[in-house]
Amino acid sequence: MYYSEDIIEEVRSRNDIVDVIGGYVTLKRRGNSYMACCPFHHEKTPSFHVNRDKQMYHCFGCGVGGNVITFVMEYENFSFPEALKMLAERAGVALPEQNYSREQRQRENYKMVLKEMNRTAAIYFNYLLTATSAGKHALEYYHDRGFSDETIQRFGLGYANIYENDLYQYLKKQGYTDAQMKDSGLVRIDERRGGQDMFWNRAMVPIMDINGKVVGFGGRVLGDGTPKYINTKETAVFDKSHTLFAMNIARRSKRRGIILCEGYMDVIAMHQAGFDNAAASLGTALTMGHATIVKRYTDEVYLAYDSDGAGRKATMKAIGIMREVGISTRIIDLKPYKDPDEFIHNLGKEAFEGRIADAVTGIVFEIDGIAQGYNLRDPEEKIRFTKEAAKRLSALDEPVVRHSYIEAVAEKYKIDAADLKAMVTRYGTIGLQTQTTNMDDTARPVIATPPPEGNRNPRDEAADRETQPQRLLLTWMVGKPELFGQLEGILTEEDFIDEDYHTVAKRLFDQYRDSGTVNPAAIVNLFEDIEKQRLVAKILQTELDVEITEDEKERVINDLVRKVKMARIDYELAHIADNPEKLPEVIAEKARLTKLHISLKNG
Structure with a gap:
C-alpha cells in the first residue's frame, strides 16, 4: 500500500x-x-x-x-x-508523496513511461489511419470488414506506415530514448541500421489492460506478407498470459456471462453488433491466468472459437481450464461459418442471439467430441463410446445433474438409460475407491476426476465450509457490535485462524477497544485486491434480517464461538511440535470448550 x-x-x-x-x-x-x-x-x-x-x-x-x-x-x-x-x-484532500522505496518508484515510473509511450503510439497510428492519405488502404480494409467509423474510433484502430522506421522517428521526436523504445516492444535497435519498427504496413489494434491503459498492439499485415498477425512481445507492462483483449470493456457489460473468441477482429465485430461482453486471448492459447481474470467478473463463459479442427481442440482445452477455476462453459455453434465475424456478417445479430440461446454445455460438447471418434453404427465401437461417455458422466457429483445428463445422452445416442446409469455408477464407484486407496493417513483426498460442470472445485467448497463459522461470526459481530463486549475474555482475534478473516477480526477488535464501536468501511482499505475487498464487503455488509428470539440468538452465537475456537485449537494441536510446552494448556482449553456457555441475556 x-x-x-x-x-x-x-x-x-x-x-x-x-x-x-x-x-x-x-x-x-x-x-x-x-x-x-x-x-x-x-x-x-x-x-x-x-x-x-x-x-x-x-x-x-x-x-x-x-x-x-x-x-x-x-x-x-x-x-x-x-x-x-x-x-x-x-x-479537496492533498495526497502526500507516495511511500515507494527507491526501487519501487523507479520500477513504477518506468512502467508509466512505457504505458504513456504505447498511448502516444496508439494516437499516432490512429492519426495515420484517419487523417492522412497514407492510411487510406488500411481504412478501406477496416471498412471492407464492416467496421464503422464509430467502431474504429471506439477501439482506437490505426495504421503503421509503410516505412520501417516511421514510428521510431516519431517517438524519438517525442523525447523517448532508444532503450525505452526497445523495452516497449515497439522498436528493435540495430547497431548498424539504428531503430526499426516492429510494426509497419499493418492495420493496428491497441491492446489495453483491465484498467483501460494501452500496453501493447496487434498488427494485421496489409497485403500478402507474413506473418499475417503479430502482437507486441512480452514487456514489463504486457503479459500475454494475463491479458484479454477488450476485457476492460467486457467486464462492465450488462449482458450475461463473457463470450471468449480467438481473435481481436472477432471481438471488434461482436462489440459493433452489440455483444460488448466479448473478449479474446492474444496470439496464445487460453491460460489459467486468463481464466482467473474472467472468474473475477463471471461464473459463466460462452466459447465462440473457430469451428475448424484447431478451434474445436482449443475449445476442449478451454473447457477444462474453466472447469478448474469453477466457471461453467457453453459452446456457441458457428457453423456453417468459421468464426463470429463471418457469422454475424452473413447472418446478422439476431441469428447470433439465437446461437447463444442454443449454446450447449461443456459436458455435452465433450461427449459429442468423444462420439466423433467412433463409428456408432458398429456395435463394438458404440460400446467403447458408451464406456467413455459413462466415465465422463461419472464425474458429475450432483445426482439431479448426473441423472439429467444420463437421460439426455441416452436419448441422443440411442443407449438404454438404465444400462448407461449402471455404467456411470460403476465408474463413479471405481473412482472413489481409487481415491481412497491412494491416500495415506496424512494425505488429503486427491480429486481423480474433473469437478462437475458449473460447480466449484471441491477443495474450494471444503475450504469455504471450514472458514464459514469465522465468516458468520464476524458478520454477527459487525451487525450487533454489542457482542464484542459480551464476548470479552472469551473470544479474541487470535481465534480467527484464516489469514484474511484474522486481518478483519484484528481490526474490528482494535476499533472496538479504542472507541467502543466498529467502522467496517475503513477495514476494506486494508486490501487493494478487488477479490479480497469483495470478500470483506460480504462479511461487513450482510444484513441480519432474520427474526429470532433471544434464546435462538444465544444458541447461534454459542455454536459459532465453539466452532471457531475449536478450529483454532485443532490447528494448534496439529502444529504442537512447534510449541510442545503448550500441549497441556491446549488440551485443558479443549476440555473447557465442551462446557462453554455464553449468556447474552443481560448483554
Whole structure:
C-alpha cells in the first residue's frame, strides 16, 4: 500500500458513499439503506444495496461489494492509487508523496513511461489511419470488414506506415530514448541500421489492460506478407498470459456471462453488433491466468472459437481450464461459418442471439467430441463410446445433474438409460475407491476426476465450509457490535485462524477497544485486491434480517464461538511440535470448550 492508512481513511471518510454512487446510478431509499439496479450486471429487480451508516455497498445478485474506493475502482477501471487520487481531488484532500522505496518508484515510473509511450503510439497510428492519405488502404480494409467509423474510433484502430522506421522517428521526436523504445516492444535497435519498427504496413489494434491503459498492439499485415498477425512481445507492462483483449470493456457489460473468441477482429465485430461482453486471448492459447481474470467478473463463459479442427481442440482445452477455476462453459455453434465475424456478417445479430440461446454445455460438447471418434453404427465401437461417455458422466457429483445428463445422452445416442446409469455408477464407484486407496493417513483426498460442470472445485467448497463459522461470526459481530463486549475474555482475534478473516477480526477488535464501536468501511482499505475487498464487503455488509428470539440468538452465537475456537485449537494441536510446552494448556482449553456457555441475556 503506497499511502498511510490515516490518509486513506481521511479520503474515504470525506467522500460519502451515497453521494458518490448516486452520481453514477439512481438510488432509491429503502429503510436504512439505498437500492438500485446493479451497475455491474444486468438485472430488472434491484439487488444493489448502499448503506450510509456502514459506508458500504453490496450486490446480492453478482457479489460485488466494498466501500467508496472499491466502487470507483470497479466502475472506472481504476487501480487503487488512481481511485484514491480521484476521490482525494473530489474532497479537496492533498495526497502526500507516495511511500515507494527507491526501487519501487523507479520500477513504477518506468512502467508509466512505457504505458504513456504505447498511448502516444496508439494516437499516432490512429492519426495515420484517419487523417492522412497514407492510411487510406488500411481504412478501406477496416471498412471492407464492416467496421464503422464509430467502431474504429471506439477501439482506437490505426495504421503503421509503410516505412520501417516511421514510428521510431516519431517517438524519438517525442523525447523517448532508444532503450525505452526497445523495452516497449515497439522498436528493435540495430547497431548498424539504428531503430526499426516492429510494426509497419499493418492495420493496428491497441491492446489495453483491465484498467483501460494501452500496453501493447496487434498488427494485421496489409497485403500478402507474413506473418499475417503479430502482437507486441512480452514487456514489463504486457503479459500475454494475463491479458484479454477488450476485457476492460467486457467486464462492465450488462449482458450475461463473457463470450471468449480467438481473435481481436472477432471481438471488434461482436462489440459493433452489440455483444460488448466479448473478449479474446492474444496470439496464445487460453491460460489459467486468463481464466482467473474472467472468474473475477463471471461464473459463466460462452466459447465462440473457430469451428475448424484447431478451434474445436482449443475449445476442449478451454473447457477444462474453466472447469478448474469453477466457471461453467457453453459452446456457441458457428457453423456453417468459421468464426463470429463471418457469422454475424452473413447472418446478422439476431441469428447470433439465437446461437447463444442454443449454446450447449461443456459436458455435452465433450461427449459429442468423444462420439466423433467412433463409428456408432458398429456395435463394438458404440460400446467403447458408451464406456467413455459413462466415465465422463461419472464425474458429475450432483445426482439431479448426473441423472439429467444420463437421460439426455441416452436419448441422443440411442443407449438404454438404465444400462448407461449402471455404467456411470460403476465408474463413479471405481473412482472413489481409487481415491481412497491412494491416500495415506496424512494425505488429503486427491480429486481423480474433473469437478462437475458449473460447480466449484471441491477443495474450494471444503475450504469455504471450514472458514464459514469465522465468516458468520464476524458478520454477527459487525451487525450487533454489542457482542464484542459480551464476548470479552472469551473470544479474541487470535481465534480467527484464516489469514484474511484474522486481518478483519484484528481490526474490528482494535476499533472496538479504542472507541467502543466498529467502522467496517475503513477495514476494506486494508486490501487493494478487488477479490479480497469483495470478500470483506460480504462479511461487513450482510444484513441480519432474520427474526429470532433471544434464546435462538444465544444458541447461534454459542455454536459459532465453539466452532471457531475449536478450529483454532485443532490447528494448534496439529502444529504442537512447534510449541510442545503448550500441549497441556491446549488440551485443558479443549476440555473447557465442551462446557462453554455464553449468556447474552443481560448483554
